[in-house]
Amino acid sequence: MEYARDDLPVLVVGAGPTGLTAALELSRLGIAVRIVDAALEPSTTSRALGVQARTLELLRPRGVGDELVALGNRASRTALHAAGHRLASIEFTGMPSQFDYILLLAQSETERVLAEQLGRQGVKVERGIRFTTLTERCDSVAVVLTARDGATETVDASYVIAADGSHSPIRKHLGLPFTGRSLPQQYVLGDVRLHGDLAEDQLSIFLATRGFLAVFPLGDKRFRLMATDPDGLTGDRDEPTLDDVQALFDRAVGRPVRLCELDWSSRFRINSRHLETLRHGRVFFGGDSAHVHSPAGGQGMNAGIQDMVNLSWKLAMVLRGTARPELLDTYESDRLPVIRQLVAMTERATRVFNSTNLLAHAVLTRVAPLVLASARVQGKAAPRLGQLSASYRRAPLASGGGRLGGLRAGDRVPDAELAGGGRLYDLLDTAAPTLLVSGPTPDEARRIANAVGPWADVVGVRTVDLPAAVAAPPGWLLVRPDGYLAAAGPSGDVRRLHGWLERWLTTPA
Ligand SMILES: Cc1cc2nc3c(=O)[nH]c(=O)nc-3n(C[C@H](O)[C@H](O)[C@H](O)COP(=O)(O)OP(=O)(O)OC[C@H]3O[C@@H](n4cnc5c(N)ncnc54)[C@H](O)[C@@H]3O)c2cc1C
Incomplete structure (x- = not known):
């Protein structure tokens, strides 16, 4: 061992x-x-x-989230544009998180x-x-x-x-x-100040027939621009100039906007690989x-x-x-x-x-507004970008962990607001799983306490009125320090609880 x-x-x-x-x-x-x-x-x-909602949810109880939020600029949506028109957007404001935006810092x-x-x-x-x-x-x-x-x-x-x-x-x-591939496209980055009309509360993507330009607002009229350059407008300098970045901006955006104060520029290619x-x-x-x-x-x-x-x-x-x-x-x-x-x-x-294919561009600019008009797509796209929907349901640590209401073992437990103030993650021990118990009868409470018995020094038990955002009936939730559900069940069923603790924790001598 x-x-x-x-x-x-x-x-x-x-x-x-x-x-x-x-x-x-x-x-x-x-x-x-x-x-x-x-x-x-x-x-x-x-x-x-981009600091995503899930990252902020995890960093807040760890003492750094609030400071990041105070320093960064919030973007409420990603808007797609082409040929001078706004096509569609992905809205972050509906995300099921207190951080219903992308923080730019x-x-x-x-x-x-x-x-x-x-x-x-x-x-x-x-x-x-x-x-x-x-x-x-x-x-x-x-x-x-x-x-x-x-x-x-x-x-x-x-x-x-x-x-x-x-x-x-x-x-x-x-x-x-390091399995994967290197993608052929080359990207240009530039951090600039901008004179002209460009939204500071959203990410904007401007699709051109050849390449695109993405605009990330950093606050105070400062923006990160990122673009592809399939036609080689910017030559091959390692650090593109302000004129280079302006040329890419004009090609994709077509608005009377002047860029100045280039702080940092860079050129990179993308590798898509993992261990x-x-x-x-x-x-x-x-x-x-x-x-x-x-x-x-x-x-x-x-x-x-x-x-x-x-x-x-x-x-x-x-x-x-x-x-x-x-x-x-x-x-x-x-x-x-x-x-x-x-x-x-x-x-x-x-x-x-x-894609530099004209047909593909035409399809994208026609299809994107239709697809993004769907509430179902909106409901999935933003949480996915915010990394809120990643789940460990199929992983061994969740196997046999059961469910309570809509929450299944492996899912992210929402950091919901509590009726008495504070948030659910404030109840969690970030060093060991926490057992949240909601609405047990005295008999059930005793059985739950017995199930935790051997691990009572490690696993904290908190009785809580589960908030509506958790949408779970009375029962128990064993929540991991990283806010994912280890195991769950109705108050009367503590078999899974004991099973999870026995499988993953050591039994004290
Ligand atoms: C130009 C550019 C633009 C980017 N834009 C984005 C973006 O818009 N969005 C996004 O999500 N990501 C972006 N990234 C990627 C992002 O920066 C990385 O994902 C992030 O930095 C990864 O963090 P990391 O801590 O894993 O690695 P790194 O930040 O690379 O840190 C690795 C550290 O290891 C140190 N190190 C290396 N070798 C040794 C050694 N032998 N001994 C000791 N120390 C060593 C290095 O000095 C470095 O400090 C960008 C990256 C670049 C370069």
């Missing part, structure tokens, strides 16, 4: 949003953690702008907020320290780190989190295949080291953050000896299907938007 060494730190390699989230979670849960990054300074570029700011919170928890990113090699031992992993002056150090870690980005030296060191396994022995992969894809829909950074929220509580419980080591395998079984779906969805969207 796997032996978890709680006397050794978890080593996080890479201090992008993925690594920072892992270190933040683990240190908050009392796990010794070191986080290293090869770069001497944090990145200052805007890169991933420079990635450098998101990273700063995460790193500052990490500092408040007593952990500092060790910079200028590069992962070099690792060797697995039976109960630990020895990692060689190299400082800028060439000095090496061997760290003994209980586990390693490879958050070392898309070129992941750890993935390469272990020789793991086939997120775990290699004592090494876990997350974020770009595990999956890269098109920026369509602003999903990438969010997926990395959610990877780490999924992994960290499991790792902490196993290291504390309260959960069985098999729980660690459920990181992959939960997240890999979500990642596969994400890579496929973003690749499809990229192909559609990038």
